[in-house]
Each structure stands twice: as C-alpha cells, then as structure tokens.
Amino acid sequence: MTVQGDSAEHEWVDDHAGPVVRPYAVTRGRARPVTGTFDLISLVTATRADVASESGLGPEHVAIVGLCQRMQSVAEIAAHLDLPVGTVRVLLGDLVARTLVQVREPRATTAGLPDDSVFEAVINGLRAL
Numbered sequence: 001m002t003v004q005g006d007s008a009e010h011e012w013v014d015d016h017a018g019p020v021v022r023p024y025a026v027t028r029g030r031a032r033p034v035t036g037t038f039d040l041i042s043l044v045t046a047t048r049a050d051v052a053s054e055s056g057l058g059p060e061h062v063a064i065v066g067l068c069q070r071m072q073s074v075a076e077i078a079a080h081l082d083l084p085v086g087t088v089r090v091l092l093g094d095l096v097a098r099t100l101v102q103v104r105e106p107r108a109t110t111a112g113l114p115d116d117s118v119f120e121a122v123i124n125g126l127r128a129l
Contacts, residue, residue, distance in 0.1 A: 027087055032089075032093075034094060035096050035097050036089075038074050038103060041073050042074050043104040044068045044073070045071045045101065046101050047101060057094075060081060064101070065100055067081070074088060074089065077092075
C-alpha cells in the first residue's frame with residue numbers, strides 16, 4: 001500500500017493488519033453471555049480435550065478449550081487469543097452452556113478490609129485539603 005505524498009511503501013502483515021474478523025462477528029452480534037458473568041480472575045478449565053468435532057463451535061471456541069487444558073484466567077484467555085474480554089465472556093458462556101468448560105468464580109471476601117468508618121475518614125480528610 002502506497003501513501004500519497006509519501007514515497008515509503010507500507011505493508012500490513014500479521015499483527016499490524018489488525019483483527020481479520022470483528023469481535024461482534026465472532027459472537028454473532030451478542031454482547032452478553034448466555035450464562036455466567038465471568039470475572040477477570042475467574043479460572044477456566046476444559047472438561048474435554050477434543051472438541052473439534054462439536055457442531056456449532058467456531059475456531060475461537062476450540063482455541064479456548066485448547067488453552068484451558070491447563071487452568072487459565074479469563075484475562076489470560078483474552079490475552080492469548082488477542083480478543084476483547086467481553087468477546088471472551090460471550091464465548092465462555094457458550095462453552096459453559098455446553099459443559100465444555102468449568103469456571104471457578106473468585107470468592108468474595110471482606111476479611112482484612114477496613115470498615116466503612118476508615119473510608120469515610122479518608123474521604124473527609126481529602127475534602128479538608
């Protein structure tokens with residue numbers, strides 16, 4: 001590709017060309033998973049090794065199952081596949097609905113957190129500045 005007014009020729013290959021398929025096409029236009037919410041640190045594990053023969057799965061679904069043969073977080077899956085987290089969440093919802101992956105949500109814990117009075121004191125102190 002030649003830019004007018006510039007004698008330099010630019011070639012777009014591999015990562016420089018950007019995504020070949022837009023995320024909304026990968027999810028068939030869906031913005032929310034059919035099941036689950038999937039926190040960034042939720043841990044995902046595949047329940048089966050080979051899902052290539054499953055009908056209705058896209059290459060991204062198969063790639064997620066392949067990655068999750070070893071436990072991965074949602075954030076790691078998105079990074080490995082170079083997909084937005086929202087897209088990965090939709091795909092994970094599909095896989096959970098088919099029981100092809102298991103997801104362990106992080107435990108909500110309040111142990112070790114200060115009570116609300118500490119936060120109020122900090123806010124009041126900041127306002128006083």
